[in-house]
Amino acid sequence: MISNKEIARILRNVAVCYELTEENPFKIIAYNKAADEIENLNIEAYDLWREGKLKKVPGVGPSIHSHLEEIFKKGKSKHFEEVFSKVPASIFPILELQGVGPKKAYKLVTELHLTNPETAVDDLKKAADEGKIAPLKTFGETSQKDILEAIGFYKRRKGSMQRMPLPYAYKTAQTLMDYLKEIPEVEKIETTGSLRRMVSTIGDIDIAVATRNPEKVVKHFVNYSGKLKLIEQGPSGASIILNNGKQVDLRVCLPQTFGSMLQYFTGSKNHNIHLREYALKKGLSLSEYGIKPLKKLQSFKDPKLQRYNRKLGLYEFQEEKDFYEALGMEWITPELREDRGEIIASINHKLPRLVTIKDIKGDLQIHSSYNLEPSHDLGKNSMEEIAQRAKELDYEYVAYTDHNPGISNHSESKINSIMKRRFNYIEQLKESIKSVRILNMLEVDIVGNGTLSLPNQSFDFVDAVLVGIHSSFEMTRDEMTKRIIKGLSHPKAKILAHPTSRIINQRDPVDADWEKIFKFCRQQGKAVEINAHPNRLDLDSTLIIEGKKIGVKFSLGTDSHDTETMGFMHYGVTFARKGWLTRGDILNCMDYNKLLEWLHR
DNA sequence: GCCGTTTTCGGCCCGACTGTTTTCAGTCG
Numbered sequence: 001m002i003s004n005k006e007i008a009r010i011l012r013n014v015a016v017c018y019e020l021t022e023e024n025p026f027k028i029i030a031y032n033k034a035a036d037e038i039e040n041l042n043i044e045a046y047d048l049w050r051e052g053k054l055k056k057v058p059g060v061g062p063s064i065h066s067h068l069e070e071i072f073k074k075g076k077s078k079h080f081e082e083v084f085s086k087v088p089a090s091i092f093p094i095l096e097l098q099g100v101g102p103k104k105a106y107k108l109v110t111e112l113h114l115t116n117p118e119t120a121v122d123d124l125k126k127a128a129d130e131g132k133i134a135p136l137k138t139f140g141e142t143s144q145k146d147i148l149e150a151i152g153f154y155k156r157r158k159g160s161m162q163r164m165p166l167p168y169a170y171k172t173a174q175t176l177m178d179y180l181k182e183i184p185e186v187e188k189i190e191t192t193g194s195l196r197r198m199v200s201t202i203g204d205i206d207i208a209v210a211t212r213n214p215e216k217v218v219k220h221f222v223n224y225s226g227k228l229k230l231i232e233q234g235p236s237g238a239s240i241i242l243n244n245g246k247q248v249d250l251r252v253c254l255p256q257t258f259g260s261m262l263q264y265f266t267g268s269k270n271h272n273i274h275l276r277e278y279a280l281k282k283g284l285s286l287s288e289y290g291i292k293p294l295k296k297l298q299s300f301k302d303p304k305l306q307r308y309n310r311k312l313g314l315y316e317f318q319e320e321k322d323f324y325e326a327l328g329m330e331w332i333t334p335e336l337r338e339d340r341g342e343i344i345a346s347i348n349h350k351l352p353r354l355v356t357i358k359d360i361k362g363d364l365q366i367h368s369s370y371n372l373e374p375s376h377d378l379g380k381n382s383m384e385e386i387a388q389r390a391k392e393l394d395y396e397y398v399a400y401t402d403h404n405p406g407i408s409n410h411s412e413s414k415i416n417s418i419m420k421r422r423f424n425y426i427e428q429l430k431e432s433i434k435s436v437r438i439l440n441m442l443e444v445d446i447v448g449n450g451t452l453s454l455p456n457q458s459f460d461f462v463d464a465v466l467v468g469i470h471s472s473f474e475m476t477r478d479e480m481t482k483r484i485i486k487g488l489s490h491p492k493a494k495i496l497a498h499p500t501s502r503i504i505n506q507r508d509p510v511d512a513d514w515e516k517i518f519k520f521c522r523q524q525g526k527a528v529e530i531n532a533h534p535n536r537l538d539l540d541s542t543l544i545i546e547g548k549k550i551g552v553k554f555s556l557g558t559d560s561h562d563t564e565t566m567g568f569m570h571y572g573v574t575f576a577r578k579g580w581l582t583r584g585d586i587l588n589c590m591d592y593n594k595l596l597e598w599l600h601r
Numbered sequence: 602g603c604c605g606t607t608t609t610c611g612g613c614c615c616g617a618c619t620g621t622t623t624t625c626a627g628t629c630g
Contacts, residue, residue, distance in 0.1 A: 023602095024602080025613095026602070026603085026612085026613055027602050027603090028602090029602085029603090029613070029614095030602040030603055030613090031602075033602090033603080034602085034603085058603090058604090059602090059603070059604095060603090061602060061603045061604080062602090062603090063602055063603085064602070064603085098628095098629090099619090099627090099628065099629085100627095100628085101627060101628050101629085102627090102628095103626080103627060103628090104627070104628085137621095138620085138621065138622085138626080138627090139620090139621085140620065140621060142619085142620060142621090143619095143620065143621085146619090146620090193630090204630095206630090232617090232618055232619070233618085234617065234618055234619090235617095236616095236617065236618095237617080237618095239618095249630080264615090264616095265630085267630085269630075272614075272615090273614060274614095275614090276614045276615075277613085277614075279614090280613090280614075281605095281607085285614080285615080286614075286615080287614085287615055287616065288615085288616075288617095289616090
């Protein structure tokens with residue numbers, strides 16, 4: 001089956017060919033838009049097509065649909081093959097290079113005779129090393145040097161360069177922002193881009209600054225001691241590469257336009273495109289500088305919302321909230337700005353009241369140091385210390401969810417006795433700890449064939465269990481789906497822990513039919529976890545949205561192995577918010593009695 | 602090539618920076 005990413009790549013390549021063959025420019029935009037839409041789908045385009053729903057994807061009209069249909073049926077499209085045949089195949093690898101687009105790639109490939117797509121990048125490097133790029137028309141010494149650098153960057157990226165996990169990006173940004181704030185000219189400062197939207201992994205760090213002295217702020221920024229390399233610098237911003245290889249983009253503006261600047265650079269790209277399309281219908285043109293009426297002066301409902309800049313002919317916004325309100329919309333929290341229906345919801349004033357960290361009444365995945373000779377790692381802190389920390393976090397309750405005792409090195413009766421001992425210990429603890437309510441739970445492996453690695457009798461010694469996959473990640477979708485559903489079928493299995501079992505930058509999510517699993521969970525009263533650990537962040541927001549549509553309950557857990565990481569709950573909340581969840585969708589927003597009732601159902 | 606609660610035809614998001622140029626094309630976000 002062809003992946004969405006692969007389809008998007010093909011559509012973008014078609015757009016590149018059209019650009020080189022000077023097709024209608026809007027046709028090129030159309031192909032790129034269709035590629036964006038398909039790449040951002042949270043369901044396989046192939047599956048949509050089989051269900052006859054592919055036509056409903058925005059940007060996929062009759063023409064693109066028919067070509068894709070041909071690809072799904074025959075593996076290729078005659079029309080696309082023809083289009084590709086008009087352009088040398090070597091341009092596509094070259095296009096991967098920073099700063100090289102279709103026009104430059106075409107020129108390089110034809111003039112330097114780079115005929116082999118497999119070796120095109122290496123051949124290009126050789127040509128650059130020999131000084132053959134600089135003499136080409138519209139190129140020069142600088143371009144040649146830039147291309148060599150881009151090739152170096154491309155090779156490193158192919159190797160180990162990865163997107164940053166959210167907390168790493170957050171910390172890097174904080175350090176840099178502290179540095180920027182050293183000069184008094186920085187009046188306001190915020191992260192923008194994917195970091196402000198709290199996407200699970202971050203490519204570049206984006207920062208916006210409000211200042212009356214842009215020049216000084218930009219200068220201060222490019223003098224940062226952690227800078228490896230300057231990419232570009234201008235009056236309204238600059239970009240640098242840090243010593244750790246990560247790119248940072250800075251944008252500066254006057255305080256009176258900070259609101260529109262923040263809005264613009266927070267994105268996402270698709271959010272902004274659709275916001276602009278909506279504004280345009282109202283005769284308004286949006287930019288990072290404000291809102292410009294296209295024809296005669298439009299008067300906004302509340303004149304206090306903005307100031308009019310006569311010289312530029314636009315309304316300026318100090319606050320982002322006012323920018324959205326001037327368009328007749330509610331302010332949209334950055335987590336939702338992924339173009340998943342938030343614009344319409346905002347126009348209709350129907351944005352959900354999203355869950356916040358204050359709504360969380362307990363943590364539903366924590367590993368203690370209580371030694372039940374588990375199959376996986378123990379936690380570092382005792383049950384008492386965990387309870388103490390839960391109290392500090394102002395929780396009403398906390399769940400101990402240690403891994404089940406190992407089944408390979410223990411007999412069933414031995415496991416039962418370990419579990420009984422643990423049960424008694426926790427019962428005692430409940431007597432001595434009154435500040436926090438305690439849930440006696442366990443995280444149990446779903447082994448390859450779908451059975452749980454805990455003897456049936458041992459289930460008597462817990463309130464409920466989380467079940468999860470910790471081995472045999474490579475299975476077909478059907479097998480994996482059956483395995484997960486079978487694992488969840490035990491009456492005491494109430495929560496599916498870290499559902500896709502992905503580990504960011506290390507392990508891909510498992511392949512399963514989530515629609516089927518979510519439907520099972522809704523019918524059988526099971527919850528799916530949003531694992532707040534920053535290396536997992538699992539489920540991802542796209543799947544949370546799917547689950548919510550089906551009506552599944554969610555459970556937030558930090559998967560902590562020490563009391564320190566219990567503080568990561570806010571990442572879980574962030575993901576719940578990105579998934580449009582409200583209090584009512586989440587188990588740990590219930591009070592203790594309600595939750596216990598739910599678990600014992 | 603796509604799209605529509607002002608349109609089934611006539612529009613399509615907006616601006617910054619760089620290098621190679623003498624006013625702009627290409628690329629990026």
